[in-house]
Amino acid sequence: MDLTMFLSIIIGAIFINNFILSKFLGLCSFIGISKETKPALYMGISVTFVTTCASIITWAIYNFILVPCHIEYLRTISFILVIASFVQFVEMVIKKFSRALYRTLGIYLPLITVNCAVFGVAVLNSEMFFKPGINMLTSFTLSALQGFCVGLGYILVMLFMSGIRERLELCDIPPSFKNAPIAFIIASLMSMAFMGFSGFRF
Amino acid sequence: MLIPILTMSIMGLLFGLGLAYASKIFRVDVDPKIDMVIHALPGANCGACGMAGCANLAEAIVGGKAEVTACAPGSQEVYDKIAGILGVGIKVKKKKIARVRCNGGKRSSDKYEYSGLKKCAGANLLAGGNKECRFGCLGFGDCVEICPFDAIHLNGNDIPVVDGSKCTGCGKCVGACPKKIIILGNADDKVYVKCLSHDKGAVVKSICPAGCIGCRICEKLSGGVFLVENNLSRADYSRAKPDTPWQAVIEKCPTKCIVKT
Numbered sequence: 248m249d250l251t252m253f254l255s256i257i258i259g260a261i262f263i264n265n266f267i268l269s270k271f272l273g274l275c276s277f278i279g280i281s282k283e284t285k286p287a288l289y290m291g292i293s294v295t296f297v298t299t300c301a302s303i304i305t306w307a308i309y310n311f312i313l314v315p316c317h318i319e320y321l322r323t324i325s326f327i328l329v330i331a332s333f334v335q336f337v338e339m340v341i342k343k344f345s346r347a348l349y350r351t352l353g354i355y356l357p358l359i360t361v362n363c364a365v366f367g368v369a370v371l372n373s374e375m376f377f378k379p380g381i382n383m384l385t386s387f388t389l390s391a392l393q394g395f396c397v398g399l400g401y402i403l404v405m406l407f408m409s410g411i412r413e414r415l416e417l418c419d420i421p422p423s424f425k426n427a428p429i430a431f432i433i434a435s436l437m438s439m440a441f442m443g444f445s446g447f448r449f
Numbered sequence: 450m451l452i453p454i455l456t457m458s459i460m461g462l463l464f465g466l467g468l469a470y471a472s473k474i475f476r477v478d479v480d481p482k483i484d485m486v487i488h489a490l491p492g493a494n495c496g497a498c499g500m501a502g503c504a505n506l507a508e509a510i511v512g513g514k515a516e517v518t519a520c521a522p523g524s525q526e527v528y529d530k531i532a533g534i535l536g537v538g539i540k541v542k543k544k545k546i547a548r549v550r551c552n553g554g555k556r557s558s559d560k561y562e563y564s565g566l567k568k569c570a571g572a573n574l575l576a577g578g579n580k581e582c583r584f585g586c587l588g589f590g591d592c593v594e595i596c597p598f599d600a601i602h603l604n605g606n607d608i609p610v611v612d613g614s615k616c617t618g619c620g621k622c623v624g625a626c627p628k629k630i631i632i633l634g635n636a637d638d639k640v641y642v643k644c645l646s647h648d649k650g651a652v653v654k655s656i657c658p659a660g661c662i663g664c665r666i667c668e669k670l671s672g673g674v675f676l677v678e679n680n681l682s683r684a685d686y687s688r689a690k691p692d693t694p695w696q697a698v699i700e701k702c703p704t705k706c707i708v709k710t
Contacts, residue, residue: 312460313456316453316456321453325460331465332464332467336471337474340475343476417566417570417571418568
């Protein structure tokens with residue numbers, strides 16, 4: 248648990264293994280909410296919050312329920328269960344205590360409930376860190392860090408994409424390419440650019 | 450076999466009960482009036498009121514943050530219905546109409562030749578448009594395109610003309626114009642100043658034959674209804690009297706930038 252490990256997780260999660268552009272997770276929200284910068288940023292913040300919390304909760308579920316009962320193979324279904332209920336719970340709390348926050352983030356929370364990126368983080372964490380060789384505290388810190396950095400990578404790409412699409416609104420695009428098709432083409436070009444990061448592995 | 454089934458069922462049961470309990474604790478009471486107001490509104494979600502949709506407006510009206518008459522395309526019937534639900538009286542809303550405050554168009558000289566996308570928003574990105582006058586209409590008709598009621602058309606001079614009988618005062622064109630030339634004015638105003646230029650008179654004369662040069666003739670003739678501030682005439686309708694000589698002001702304006710509504 249030294250500095251290089253932290254650094255490799257941070258850079259790896261944000262750039263090299265960027266969830267949207269390298270792992271192709273969370274694409275529905277990536278295309279759906281990237282038309283304007285502001286909602287894209289709010290969505291990114293919500294996703295970061297949920298991925299961080301989901302990493303912590305799934306760590307607890309895996310290590311304190313699944314491992315003692317020897318039912319690690321039920322990982323998928325139990326993670327889905329816990330993430331979905333957690334997001335629902337957060338939505339209720341926000342709705343009760345901050346109407347302003349609910350108006351900005353609330354509409355995105357149901358989208359995150361079924362977002363594959365959130366589930367992807369949990370699975371990735373369990374594959375990378377929840378091993379007999381790594382002690383509990385290390386795996387906890389690294390999972391939380393990875394959850395947070397995946398969120399940061401998501402925000403980064405959402406901001407890129409929404410910035411490009413805002414400018415696209417003013418461009419002369421052939422009618423058949425308008426809206427989604429041109430967004431897909433741009434996404435693929437950006438994805439190829441991000442694949443360049445795999446060149447320097449840490 | 451028993452352990453996995455038990456663990457999953459218990460986990461599911463716990464989460465389910467937890468959520469059910471949480472929903473009871475964190476319950477937010479919704480005013481039933483909001484639902485009734487939503488049904489009374491047109492339900493087009495046009496956004497002309499400035500809110501994201503009819504549901505948001507209904508919430509604002511019930512919360513007292515918006516007027517009963519805030520729905521721009523709504524008719525008197527809609528306002529009456531909403532007022533009935535809330536149990537309040539309403540003020541009769543003054544009809545608003547879009548006013549285009551530029552009369553230059555093709556007559557005002559160009560700064561450069563623009564050959565990009567034929568849209569005001571696009572031209573505006575290039576040094577504020579191709580017109581010498583930095584306040585004036587670019588004439589590509591972004592407002593014509595966005596008008597949901599087909600009330601705006603370009604005249605031969607590339608200046609948008611608003612059809613008063615079709616305009617509902619929704620204000621979409623106000624947002625679409627990158628030069629902020631269009632405003633919403635009261636439908637019963639008699640005249641308005643069809644120029645926005647704060648340039649000095651000599652500058653205006655050299656680039657546009659139809660701009661306000663700040664000569665103050667209107668100010669003297671109308672007895673203070675028109676005010677020239679910053680080289681631009683502005684009508685203060687609150688000071689208008691029944692005998693204000695509107696016709697004389699229109700006729701005497703040397704560049705004819707004061708026009709009848």
